[in-house]
Amino acid sequence: MNIAIVYDSSTGTTAKAAEAMGKTMEAQGHRCYVQSITEANMADVAEADLICVGSWVKGLLFIRQHPTEGTMRFVERLGALSGKKAIVFCTYKTAVGSALRQMSNALEGKGAKVVGQFKYRGPEPNNKFASFAASLT
Numbered sequence: 001m002n003i004a005i006v007y008d009s010s011t012g013t014t015a016k017a018a019e020a021m022g023k024t025m026e027a028q029g030h031r032c033y034v035q036s037i038t039e040a041n042m043a044d045v046a047e048a049d050l051i052c053v054g055s056w057v058k059g060l061l062f063i064r065q066h067p068t069e070g071t072m073r074f075v076e077r078l079g080a081l082s083g084k085k086a087i088v089f090c091t092y093k094t095a096v097g098s099a100l101r102q103m104s105n106a107l108e109g110k111g112a113k114v115v116g117q118f119k120y121r122g123p124e125p126n127n128k129f130a131s132f133a134a135s136l137t
């Protein structure tokens with residue numbers, strides 16, 4: 001499977017999580033393209049069989065959480081995603097609120113089917129992600 005992982009990272013945590021996710025997927029035999037939202041090539045992302053979008057959580061620590069504006073703009077700029085599978089992930093410190101749901105809704109608004117949502121309190125993907133990666137065919 002061709003997998004595109006795009007992320008927005010301010011201080012490197014989400015970038016590290018994205019790289020680690022890519023390595024896990026590659027270990028399962030998939031081809032992975034990992035890029036920040038500013039570097040990503042839209043055509044490469046749109047061609048992937050699975051699109052993974054990651055953001056750090058922004059908010060007032062316990063309330064009003066959301067993905068970054070850059071992440072949401074990136075999703076808006078993607079063309080139609082009918083029939084594409086997608087996952088969303090975020091890194092956070094205290095609470096994610098509705099950040100993952102906002103990202104999922106934006107992708108589903110483009111026609112994608114969101115098949116996974118993952119949150120990491122730091123740069124390490126968790127066991128839930130490892131199980132997901134192992135189940136991908």
Ligand SMILES: Cc1cc2nc3c(=O)[nH]c(=O)nc-3n(C[C@H](O)[C@H](O)[C@H](O)COP(=O)(O)O)c2cc1C
Pocket residue numbers: 008009010011012013014015056057058059060061062063064065091092093094095096122
């Ligand atoms: C302005 C600002 C607002 C934040 N708001 C939240 C928040 O509401 N909830 C939370 O859990 N973490 C919050 N964080 C923490 C970051 O989401 C977390 O440290 C994240 O892993 C940073 O990712 P990055 O290193 O890829 O930029 C905030 C960080 C900043 C700088």
